[in-house]
Amino acid sequence: MTVGIIELLTIFVLAAFVGNEVVSKVPSILHTPLMSGTNAIHGIILVGTMAILGQAQGDVQTILGFLAVLLATLNVVGGFVVTDRMLEMFKAKPSDRPAKSAGTPEEPGKGGAPS
């Protein structure tokens, strides 16, 4: 995996253009899932933390590597789960709107009582 700095820079620049292009098409209604989704994507740093912990020598490096794997796991797992939960809620208008979904109970019968 020894790649030259120029190759890496090339990848970086092209990815920046792709990122800009793809994200500019996201409607503002989905901006929160976009943030939490991109948040999950950078959780892939987990791959890097695994490589680092694998190569670590001595206690200091091992501890740092362990912490890194832990933090990255939080990031990637939590990020994808929470994004999925959010996106599950975005539904098109159904023929008869069901009151099911993501553990959101209806407001218990407050509607009938005028005061």
Added chain:
Amino acid sequence: MSLLTWVDLVYLLAAIGFILALKGLSSPKFARQGNMLGAGAATLAIAMTFTIPSVRHAGSRLVLMAVAMIIGTAIAVPAARKVKMTAMPQMVAIFNGVGGGAAALVSMTAFLILTSHDSFTGKPAVYKIVEVILGILIGCVSFSGSAIAFIKLQELITGRPITYPAQQVINAFVGIAIVGLAVATVLTANVALLVVMSVLALVLGVIFVLPIGGADVPVLISLLNSFTGLAVAASGFSLGNNLLIVAGTLVGASGILLTRMMSKAMGRSLANVLFSAFGSVVTASGGADGAGADARPVKVGTPEDIGVLMAYARKVVIIPGYGLAVAQAQHAARELADLLTERGVEVFYAIHPVAGRMPGHMNVLLAEANVPYDELKEMDEANPELATADVALVVGANDTVNPAANNTPGSPIYGMPIIHADLAQHIVFLKRSMRPGFAGIDNELLYDPKTTMLFGDAKDTLTKLVAAVKSA
């Protein structure tokens, strides 16, 4: 092909998966599948990483790795499942922070491994050190900055900007010290200098975020998200890992784009958002607390009257602000909208880009209350419709409908695009009091002859409106 080539190939597939995941977000219809594709891509890449010899043969460290991953999953899954949608900004902030922290740790440890290796003599190449410094610097700022943003959003400390004497001078001093240490590290490759720099970077994250508050936090969070992306990309450079570079850069680019869109939606430059401690200044001048600080008369209505007005309207536009979320009134709002729709009234929601506490937050809150996404209209789409609306129902919003943004040069919000509630036949404000919005300025619209005020908790008032429409 060698094993490592296979690993790189799988990483390439994962990168494609991430790009497609983002592409899926261009429509609510495919967004969820896209996210699952992204999660699948991540899982594949992680599984493949276990086959790399240095990971596979790591012995006891392999056990540690598994333990860390199990603990992480055990914490993250319940947290992500349980979090309330109103608390989403905090959740994103904390996941973002830990990602930044992980990236900083990777860069730091990569440097330690490099310099402590037996075969290592002399000094690493300058670009290697620069990559490490960037990864640590950006990662640390993102980590501590996100932590402070979390504490603010969770209201463990005040959400308002925190200022202290000579703030700018202190910040500048820390900034210069970091640059100095970075240069010294490049020249000497000294680990101790690098550690001191990391600590200062953590401090910088804290003092950078403290003076940013209130309505500016959405911009801040998307900026920090972008920072973490860039930190991940920097660690990708250190490790020569294409996947980290692609994924990190995608996030970095997206965060920067969102940040710019958010500042534009507030009619301000990014620099102004980050460095002006906007809220504190105007709070001092506009601190009209409590009820009716102004002697000017407003028209106060009853829910019964407004209920009748809406029941016989043709078109009603609901304009929600963060006040709606605070009052947990999303469900009541949806109930009202459903009821009106049943009566043949055309109803939709007009949503300002900065309504809520993070970009697009209001849409998520309404989606949670089962509002179908085709009833949610963005500002630009909603504004032409308001001229033909009979009733504009403003729920817990204020600054985002303030005409001063258009017609009062010198107003702190001048230049901010607004939702044109003022064009509707009738304007109804659901507010707790006459208190100004975050910008701390008066809203002329409240005194408009077309405007009726309904004071009280948004949820209560909406519930009363529902009852009134039912009996109309």
